[in-house]
Amino acid sequence: MNQPAKTERQENWNPMSWQRRVALQQPHYEDGTELAHAIAELAQLPPLVTSWEVLGLKHALAEAQEGKRFLLQGGDCAESFADCTSPIISNRLKVLLQMSLVLVHGLKQPVLRVGRFAGQYAKPRSTDTETRDGVTLPSFRGDVVNGPEFTPEARRPDPQRLIRAHAHSALTMNFVRALIDGGFADLHHPEYWDLAWVEHSPLAAEYRRMVKGIGDSLRFMETLAGPIAGFTRVDFFTSHEALLLHYEQALTRQVPRHRGWFNLSTHFPWIGMRTAALDGAHVEYFRGIRNPIAVKIGPSVTAEQLLPLVEALNPEDEPGRLTLIHRMGHAQIGTALPPLLEAVKREGRRVLWVADPMHGNTESTSIGYKTRRFDNIRSELDQALDIHAAAGTRLGGVHLELTGEDVTECMGGARDLSEADLQRAYKSTVDPRLNYEQSLELAMLIVRKSGSMA
Numbered sequence: 001m002n003q004p005a006k007t008e009r010q011e012n013w014n015p016m017s018w019q020r021r022v023a024l025q026q027p028h029y030e031d032g033t034e035l036a037h038a039i040a041e042l043a044q045l046p047p048l049v050t051s052w053e054v055l056g057l058k059h060a061l062a063e064a065q066e067g068k069r070f071l072l073q074g075g076d077c078a079e080s081f082a083d084c085t086s087p088i089i090s091n092r093l094k095v096l097l098q099m100s101l102v103l104v105h106g107l108k109q110p111v112l113r114v115g116r117f118a119g120q121y122a123k124p125r126s127t128d129t130e131t132r133d134g135v136t137l138p139s140f141r142g143d144v145v146n147g148p149e150f151t152p153e154a155r156r157p158d159p160q161r162l163i164r165a166h167a168h169s170a171l172t173m174n175f176v177r178a179l180i181d182g183g184f185a186d187l188h189h190p191e192y193w194d195l196a197w198v199e200h201s202p203l204a205a206e207y208r209r210m211v212k213g214i215g216d217s218l219r220f221m222e223t224l225a226g227p228i229a230g231f232t233r234v235d236f237f238t239s240h241e242a243l244l245l246h247y248e249q250a251l252t253r254q255v256p257r258h259r260g261w262f263n264l265s266t267h268f269p270w271i272g273m274r275t276a277a278l279d280g281a282h283v284e285y286f287r288g289i290r291n292p293i294a295v296k297i298g299p300s301v302t303a304e305q306l307l308p309l310v311e312a313l314n315p316e317d318e319p320g321r322l323t324l325i326h327r328m329g330h331a332q333i334g335t336a337l338p339p340l341l342e343a344v345k346r347e348g349r350r351v352l353w354v355a356d357p358m359h360g361n362t363e364s365t366s367i368g369y370k371t372r373r374f375d376n377i378r379s380e381l382d383q384a385l386d387i388h389a390a391a392g393t394r395l396g397g398v399h400l401e402l403t404g405e406d407v408t409e410c411m412g413g414a415r416d417l418s419e420a421d422l423q424r425a426y427k428s429t430v431d432p433r434l435n436y437e438q439s440l441e442l443a444m445l446i447v448r449k450s451g452s453m454a
Contacts, residue, residue, distance in 0.1 A: 013288035015252040015261060018245050023281035025124045025243055025274055027138070027145045027157035035246065038159035042250035047264030048118065048169050049238065051255045057237045057267045058292040060112050062320030064396045065352045070107055071323075071397025072100050073239060073268075073354065074439070075116030077431035078123045081143045084168045089175050091404025092117060093184070093236075095436050099443040106447025112237075116401070118172040119240035119266045121165045122247075123430050124274045140429070144244060148429045162247050169265070173238065180236055239294075242269035245285055252289060260290045270294035270325065278308055287313055294323035296356065299336035303343035310349050323352040325399050329360030330379040333387065341391040354397040355384040362431065369422045371432045374412030378445060385449050398446065402434040413438035
């Protein structure tokens with residue numbers, strides 16, 4: 001098989017070339033030899049995903065760019081090793097499947113499901129250290145780096161956690177694949193997806209009416225045409241913020257019969273807002289991998305900053321290559337987003353626009369809980385749909401922090417959770433997540449809004 005010639009950009013890139021640039025949000029490891037040994041061990045471990053899965057996702061994202069699919073990307077703000085259990089993983093998958101069913105039914109188009117898990121163990125931090133009662137220790141950067149307990153032992157960045165993160169990601173991926181291949185996502189049996197704790201949810205009745213309608217339609221079609229195999233399983237992909245570059249480097253591989261390099265730690269890595277500098281290490285790393293990639297963009301980003309970033313990450317304007325995830329905040333999206341949409345549209349660049357209505361709407365309560373108001377999340381998503389419609393562009397997906405657990409971390413929603421409710425079941429060690437009801441309510445909002453705009 002003839003392989004395309006390398007471009008000049010590929011000639012000047014390798015998985016370690018990022019080390020020549022300034023790398024932000026990286027932990028300080030005390031022992032360089034210990035880190036080197038961990039990276040070497042990680043580089044010998046099997047990959048977590050395959051190149052053909054990566055290219056399959058890229059093709060599906062290209063269809064989403066053309067308006068033929070809708071992207072649903074969701075999961076934990078930061079996974080923890082302790083949450084690598086079958087109930088938590090299956091409940092997380094149930095939420096995404098139920099949301100996708102609502103979206104498929106309402107939008108009348110395929111939904112691309114991407115889990116924000118099986119690798120989301122690192123988190124950026126505002127400061128390198130944290131001080132409590134006069135004691136200063138390294139900030140908690142996620143289980144892949146250190147522990148959340150406020151002790152010198154727990155907060156020491158430990159290179160062996162890179163190996164543990166790979167193991168827990170592999171366990172998660174293996175279980176998700178087994179569930180899906182075993183028929184967990186079979187549309188004939190949506191009762192498999194039920195979450196017992198929400199049986200009396202205000203949204204449960206509406207959701208079950210929808211499921212019944214889909215079931216009746218499916219049985220009618222199969223009466224006419226026989227069993228339809230495509231309804232017994234779904235494609236499912238993983239994503240995480242590729243924050244720790246030593247980890248990503250070690251899992252970046254070349255594969256037979258494909259040119260270039262693939263990040264095989266995940267199907268769909270993204271660059272966070274704090275590490276998206278054009279001349280930074282993360283952009284240098286991302287420009288060389290063949291995966292579809294995404295970039296978070298906030299309200300401070302200008303068109304003059306965004307367009308060179310788009311050029312650096314997708315110089316050949318490949319279909320499905322680049323997704324831009326805007327996270328502006330409900331109060332700023334109206335002024336910050338339109339100039340970016342206009343600039344990218346004017347240049348004719350091919351991108352998938354996705355809304356993250358979570359991260360721009362974080363606040364702290366009077367007693368110290370980080371939370372998000374559901375009304376603000378809903379407002380940002382509602383505005384995003386209007387802004388894209390006015391600009392002649394398309395909002396092709398959503399990116400959400402959510403869980404299938406009975407948590408009370410975001411205020412408002414179907415049960416109108418208050419500040420007092422946060423203390424009842426606040427489990428996140430980093431950012432607040434939507435619970436099942438709030439997630440399903442957002443899916444229904446997208447469907448209703450899209451229907452009214454059709």
